[in-house]
Amino acid sequence: MYEKKFGEIYDEVVGKLWNCYNAPNRSSFSQRVRRFAEWAKKVSVPSAIAEKIAKMRKNIADFAAAYDFPGAHRTSNMPERLMRRTDRHLFNTQYFHGVISSSELGIRGWSLILNFAPSNPYTVKKYDGLQSPAERLNGFRYHDNWLHNLLISASLGGFRGPPLNPL
Template identity: 50%
Template sequence: MYWHRLGRTLGRSGLVGATVKGPERLPGHLVADEKHTTLAGEEVYLAATAGGECCLGLALAEKADQDELTRAYGVSRDGVRDLDPEYRPRTVNTDGWAATQAAWRALFQGATIILCFLHASLEIRERAKHLKETFDALRGRVWGAYHAPDARTFSQRLRRLREGAPKHIDKPIVREKVLSLCEEREAFALAYAHPGCPRTSNPVDRLLRRLDCHLSCTQQLHGKSAAAEQGLRGWALIHNFAPMCPWTVRETPELRSPAERLNGKRYHPDWLQNLLISASLGGDRRAPRNP
């Protein structure tokens, strides 16, 4: 209970305001996804937003529909708008869930929605991994298309994959998933017009995998939604400011955590002191009001 309350205390600070030190540091590309979990035994959805290797939003939604997801993802939108009222990401990477894409289009009009290639490939893997050599060849062609150097080559490789699917894939459900991936060619190819944007949801998937361990240890979420969200924000701030893996730390010893790498600086060499200093204003980065 002591650690739970301590995490909630950290979570009283705004996530974006405590992590990002200035509007010029706001990432131009975001990644978003939802996670199923429970709050006091009831199923809820956790809307997570990541950018610049940091977690920039964790909020609960009672349903996975457009209205609830717009409200939940709107928490991160409000945080970045406190730093820069005119902020709009260039791209947002999401899976194929229509409500998620509609929510982000409503929050940031004009932002390009990038379809996650990983989710589509995983659907093929789940149905074809038992095919052994056939699956190995199919996986090579799918990811060979992903690694195409430009949009034209990418489209050509997917076109060949679609033409060869009826001949080389006997199992109907696998063939259906391959053709479904090929039909989304234009949505995947949008990423080539935005160099540097994430083409898969890996940045937020890695975050959610770490969160899985935390939720497993705490036996999911408890109490009211406001208290649960405070605990989640506290966990996210620790994720942003704690040192990364030893390999990454050795590469950039002066910038050891995601927040330090995003901001290009730190206030204190001890990561916890750096977190407490960064969150000393409660994450409020808005300009003071005139008296």
């Protein structure tokens, strides 16, 4: 057994983990995870990593269930990122006070600002100058000022239709 630096082992672990994640079907995924766990024992990865790999091996059936839903995401990172921001906002506003209607308006207002406020420069560059999630959804912007975009989008331009969810 030859000694490797932690960074080299980490790079190999990430590569092999990606290989598992990128498996084309359920049986291939299961086999790749088993081989990954065997490899981890053979090269004696650090204990913190080895514990996570063993846990993955133990829960292989739970992870493989994602293959029953083709086209679905296999991780929950995207919703968790949104929920983390929502949870932080609710914590900072001390959750819900007063009547439910004011709490609902607070969450709706915060969501609108999130959708129309400019993203960071890296994200703007990545999406060819589209500055907010609303612009990326629409593919254009009405005005250079994000607040004007919010007001224009929310105005309905005189359109009044039936409620979306009539009671």
